[in-house]
Amino acid sequence: MTALLDVRGLVTAFPGPEGDLRAVDEVSFQLARGEVLGLVGESGSGKSVTGFSIMGLVDPPGRVAAGQILFDGADLAQADADTRRSLRGRRIAMVFQDPMMTLNPVLRIGTQMTEALHAHVQISRQEARARARDALGLVGIPSPEERLDGYPHEFSGGMRQRVAIAIALLHRPDLIIADEPTTALDVTIQAQILSEFQKLTEEQGTAVIWITHDLAIVSGLADRIAVMYGGRIVETGGIEEVLRAPRHPYTRGLIRSVPSENTRGTRLAQIPGVTPSLGRMPAGCAFRSRCGRADAACAARPGRFGSLGAYHRCFHPHEETLA
Amino acid sequence: MITTLIRRAIQAGFVIFAMTLIVFLGVNVIGNPVDILINPDLNQAERLRVIQNLGLDQPLWRQYLGFLHGLAQGNFGDSFVYGRPALQVIAERLPATLELALCAMVIAIVIGLPLGLYAGLYPERISSRLIMTGSILGFSLPTFWVGLMFILLFAVQLGWLPSNGRGETAEFLGAKWSFLTRDGLAHLVLPALNLALFKTSLILRLTRAGVQEVVLQDFVKFARAKGLRESRIVLVHILKNLMIPVITIIGLEFGSLIAFSVVTESIFGWPGMGKLIIDSINLLDRPVIVAYLMMMVVLFVSLNFVIDICYTLLDPRVRLDGKG
Amino acid sequence: MDSKLADTAGIAAAEEAPPPARAWPAIRRFFAAPSALVGALGLVAIIAVAVFAPLLAPQDPYDLMQLDIMDSRLPPGSESFAGLPYHLGTDGQGRDILSGIMYGLRTSLIVGLASAIVAALIGTTAGLMAAYLGGRAETAVMRLVDLQLSFPTILMALMVLAILGNGVANVVLAIIVAEWATYARTARGTALVEREKEYIEAARCLRIPGHRVLLRHMLPNCLAPIIVIATMQVARAIGLEATLSFLGLGASVTQPSLGMLIANGYQYLLSGLYWISFYPGIALLLTIVSINLVGDRLRDVLNPRRAR
Numbered sequence: 039m040t041a042l043l044d045v046r047g048l049v050t051a052f053p054g055p056e057g058d059l060r061a062v063d064e065v066s067f068q069l070a071r072g073e074v075l076g077l078v079g080e081s082g083s084g085k086s087v088t089g090f091s092i093m094g095l096v097d098p099p100g101r102v103a104a105g106q107i108l109f110d111g112a113d114l115a116q117a118d119a120d121t122r123r124s125l126r127g128r129r130i131a132m133v134f135q136d137p138m139m140t141l142n143p144v145l146r147i148g149t150q151m152t153e154a155l156h157a158h159v160q161i162s163r164q165e166a167r168a169r170a171r172d173a174l175g176l177v178g179i180p181s182p183e184e185r186l187d188g189y190p191h192e193f194s195g196g197m198r199q200r201v202a203i204a205i206a207l208l209h210r211p212d213l214i215i216a217d218e219p220t221t222a223l224d225v226t227i228q229a230q231i232l233s234e235f236q237k238l239t240e241e242q243g244t245a246v247i248w249i250t251h252d253l254a255i256v257s258g259l260a261d262r263i264a265v266m267y268g269g270r271i272v273e274t275g276g277i278e279e280v281l282r283a284p285r286h287p288y289t290r291g292l293i294r295s296v297p298s299e300n301t302r303g304t305r306l307a308q309i310p311g312v313t314p315s316l317g318r319m320p321a322g323c324a325f326r327s328r329c330g331r332a333d334a335a336c337a338a339r340p341g342r343f344g345s346l347g348a349y350h351r352c353f354h355p356h357e358e359t360l361a
Numbered sequence: 362m363i364t365t366l367i368r369r370a371i372q373a374g375f376v377i378f379a380m381t382l383i384v385f386l387g388v389n390v391i392g393n394p395v396d397i398l399i400n401p402d403l404n405q406a407e408r409l410r411v412i413q414n415l416g417l418d419q420p421l422w423r424q425y426l427g428f429l430h431g432l433a434q435g436n437f438g439d440s441f442v443y444g445r446p447a448l449q450v451i452a453e454r455l456p457a458t459l460e461l462a463l464c465a466m467v468i469a470i471v472i473g474l475p476l477g478l479y480a481g482l483y484p485e486r487i488s489s490r491l492i493m494t495g496s497i498l499g500f501s502l503p504t505f506w507v508g509l510m511f512i513l514l515f516a517v518q519l520g521w522l523p524s525n526g527r528g529e530t531a532e533f534l535g536a537k538w539s540f541l542t543r544d545g546l547a548h549l550v551l552p553a554l555n556l557a558l559f560k561t562s563l564i565l566r567l568t569r570a571g572v573q574e575v576v577l578q579d580f581v582k583f584a585r586a587k588g589l590r591e592s593r594i595v596l597v598h599i600l601k602n603l604m605i606p607v608i609t610i611i612g613l614e615f616g617s618l619i620a621f622s623v624v625t626e627s628i629f630g631w632p633g634m635g636k637l638i639i640d641s642i643n644l645l646d647r648p649v650i651v652a653y654l655m656m657m658v659v660l661f662v663s664l665n666f667v668i669d670i671c672y673t674l675l676d677p678r679v680r681l682d683g684k685g
Numbered sequence: 686m687d688s689k690l691a692d693t694a695g696i697a698a699a700e701e702a703p704p705p706a707r708a709w710p711a712i713r714r715f716f717a718a719p720s721a722l723v724g725a726l727g728l729v730a731i732i733a734v735a736v737f738a739p740l741l742a743p744q745d746p747y748d749l750m751q752l753d754i755m756d757s758r759l760p761p762g763s764e765s766f767a768g769l770p771y772h773l774g775t776d777g778q779g780r781d782i783l784s785g786i787m788y789g790l791r792t793s794l795i796v797g798l799a800s801a802i803v804a805a806l807i808g809t810t811a812g813l814m815a816a817y818l819g820g821r822a823e824t825a826v827m828r829l830v831d832l833q834l835s836f837p838t839i840l841m842a843l844m845v846l847a848i849l850g851n852g853v854a855n856v857v858l859a860i861i862v863a864e865w866a867t868y869a870r871t872a873r874g875t876a877l878v879e880r881e882k883e884y885i886e887a888a889r890c891l892r893i894p895g896h897r898v899l900l901r902h903m904l905p906n907c908l909a910p911i912i913v914i915a916t917m918q919v920a921r922a923i924g925l926e927a928t929l930s931f932l933g934l935g936a937s938v939t940q941p942s943l944g945m946l947i948a949n950g951y952q953y954l955l956s957g958l959y960w961i962s963f964y965p966g967i968a969l970l971l972t973i974v975s976i977n978l979v980g981d982r983l984r985d986v987l988n989p990r991r992a993r
């Protein structure tokens with residue numbers, strides 16, 4: 039089988055005062071058609087930049103410095119700007135974190151939807167408008183016809199995120215990168231949008247990279263998981279295996295810090311220490327400064343242990359399953 | 362929306378009222394009203410008669426009411442120099458100034474906006490830095506100095522363009538316009554460029570600052586994520602967000618263009634209101650001076666008012682707030 | 686390139702005298718930009734020329750006895766009737782342009798400095814008082830400032846001159862009237878930030894007299910932006926004075942400023958006698974650009990928010 043998306047050794051760097059800072063550092067993962075990958079990690083671990091790298095939207099002066107992004111067999115890292123543009127929004131779409139900022143405040147919702155259609159297909163205005171209206175209906179926006187003429191500020195945060203999702207779904211893309219699309223919303227609305235999003239992508243057979251810092255969301259949603267720390271994927275694999283028997287101490291700490299049925303009544307285990315900023319990551323294993331199992335061996339950089347589809351980066355992995 | 366409008370209108374009215382007081386007090390208390398309102402060539406008996414005629418022997422508040430009364434009817438007295446109503450003298454010069462200011466504004470927009478857009482989109486390029494350095498010069502060089510250099514270079518040394526007067530004019534809408542004839546157009550070029558220089562720099566810098574702010578916004582990135590072409594992102598998503606500050610500035614600065622045309626008109630012998638007011642100050646033609654000042658006050662206050670309204674119409678967010 | 690210049694500037698400064706510890710890095714940073722060095726050198730030269738004009742100038746342009754009508758309108762490089770060189774030529778009265786510029790600089794600088802300083806004093810006081818007093822007084826002052834700022838400088842100046850008549854003193858007054866509001870707004874803005882801070886509240890509770898709070902706490906904090914604005918404003922004032930003089934509303938004929946010199950040559954410009962206007966114009970340009978270069982750099986150095 040060829041994967042829909044096959045990222046190999048991706049490095050995305052931002053120039054800093056003391057040389058390049060690698061916000062994404064040798065990241066590799068695979069994703070099959072229709073599959074959902076949960077990309078998990080705390081804030082600043084490089085999840086968004088990974089997503090933007092795939093989209094080809096890294097803010098200059100940042101750049102993809104190394105690696106391959108094989109999408110349907112073709113390397114996007116090498117593709118020219120025009121090819122990338124024609125893929126964006128059509129075959130790979132993205133939903134951003136903050137719905138209050140994603141829509142242009144001075145353009146009507148209808149305009150922002152139809153322009154996304156016209157960017158890729160030659161259709162009449164009427165047809166574009168009809169398709170936009172249908173897309174709004176699909177994501178559960180009442181009286182979509184009238185809403186097309188509204189401006190973003192007339193929509194609530196949840197409604198705006200629905201609009202953004204509708205825009206992402208317009209061309210029935212092969213892959214949607216959802217960058218914490220529910221984080222900025224009220225809890226009740228989070229659940230609604232989550233389930234609707236899940237339903238729609240399932241129906242359309244869309245593969246999804248769901249970026250989040252919330253393990254709980256991923257466990258119910260994803261087929262596969264990749265855990266990021268300090269710009270690297272420290273562990274990846276099938277969702278059940280990783281949650282049942284996390285190998286990397288960081289993954290394990292992350293899971294332990296999530297409240298669940300089993301841990302009710304016991305104290306939640308927090309990972310000790312704080313995440314160093316990107317420029318202050320220790321050499322070797324980046325987790326070394328907070329890891330209880332660290333020893334002299336960890337001063338070297340751990341490579342990938344395992345296959346491309348299921349690996350971890352730890353010299354002293356846990357072998358036992360979680361209680 | 363309506364209440365905002367009314368509130369703004371009342372404020373504007375109040376400002377105009379305050380300015381009539383200032384001008385009235387300036388002319389009648391600080392300056393000597395006899396010098397100001399009476400032709401100095403008259404003899405003593407005639408003076409006294411005119412003083413009585415003008416009510417200058419009346420108490421100040423009555424004089425002020427009289428002043429307001431005349432103002433309301435657009436009556437500022439006759440120009441000493443032209444012997445005709447001051448307002449009429451000014452009105453005759455209005456088209457020339459309007460033409461000059463409009464041309465300058467168009468030039469400022471046509472040059473400033475694209476250059477600012479470019480410098481904002483590609484701030485690192487050397488060409489952008491050159492543009493910004495140029496705009497600093499445009500800001501700091503006195504307009505009259507640049508005007509002189511224009512004359513020296515394009516009129517005297519190269520002999521390409523005329524440097525004095527409006528040239529041939531043509532009638533349109535009951536006024537004379539230079540831009541309708543070839544000769545007039547040639548006469549228009551240097552003064553319009555000169556007057557435009559400062560505003561070009563202003564619009565350029567404003568646009569650049571706006572672009573640099575807007576390009577960082579998430580919605581621009583989202584527009585890219587939709588696969589839009591760069592041209593659409595720049596011309597629709599970025600530009601439309603810049604329109605509010607830029608239009609505000611264009612509106613506000615149009616008044617200042619008319620005020621600054623005083624300088625340009627004097628250099629290029631352009632027979633507009635600006636040259637008139639300078640001549641009038643030098644000739645002590647006070648009725649014209651007072652009329653001009655009051656006209657400018659009204660112009661500025663109404664411009665501010667109109668811009669407020671435009672602002673409301675342009676920005677959907679403000680519009681809704683007004684409705685609620 | 687920058688660092689090299691900075692180093693030489695640094696060494697030169699270090700050899701003089703040890704400056705106060707806090708000023709040192711600021712001065713060093715100031716000269717780190719070559720443009721600032723150029724501007725500062727230019728400004729020093731211009732001020733020196735203005736101050737020592739009577740010693741430097743080949744001729745006293747105000748002394749009619751020294752003028753020779755036989756020498757009028759001579760091109761640059763000519764010799765006087767008496768055999769002295771006119772490096773920049775002469776004007777319509779046979780006045781040496783170079784000497785005229787040197788003396789003209791004095792008038793221009795004095796007008797620029799005087800109006801900028803007085804406007805700064807008035808504006809800063811008004812702004813600080815507004816911020817300190819708050820309430821009605823604040824509203825009144827700021828309304829006036831807004832009103833003032835909605836009219837362009839030249840219109841305010843024209844209004845003053847139209848009411849008071851022409852002349853140098855009135856030009857200074859006109860510039861002050863036109864520019865005080867900028868200072869007031871800035872002073873109030875920075876003082877407002879301070880007002881919210883706790884120590885001001887504390888000072889009030891301790892019944893420390895108002896003028897001490899104003900002078901010791903609010904004033905020092907708005908000093909930096911005021912200095913920057915004042916520097917730029919000197920250049921603006923010089924330009925405005927030149928403009929008004931050029932329009933025939935300004936300086937006296939006996940002590941012509943640069944603007945007046947330019948105006949005098951304007952009538953000859955079209956007949957190709959460019960130098961009468963051109964060289965005073967260049968002097969004006971150099972003065973304004975030097976001041977602006979210094980002011981621009983001052984803003985970067987003194988205002989940490991703008992430093993990038």
Ligand SMILES: Nc1ncnc2c1ncn2[C@@H]1O[C@H](COP(=O)(O)OP(=O)(O)O)[C@@H](O)[C@H]1O
Binds near residue numbers: 061080085097
């Ligand atoms: N435009 C940028 N310029 C410089 N650094 C950036 C930029 N965007 C992201 N980074 C850095 O990259 C790292 C990863 O950021 P990001 O991918 O946004 O984290 P998250 O996992 O929270 O999405 C952070 O340390 C951030 O500081």
Ligand code: SF4
Binds near residue numbers: 324355
């Ligand atoms: S490599 Fe060492 S420091 Fe890193 S996670 Fe494994 S044990 Fe801890």
Ligand SMILES: [Mg+2]
Binds near residue numbers: 085086135
């Ligand atoms: Mg993120």
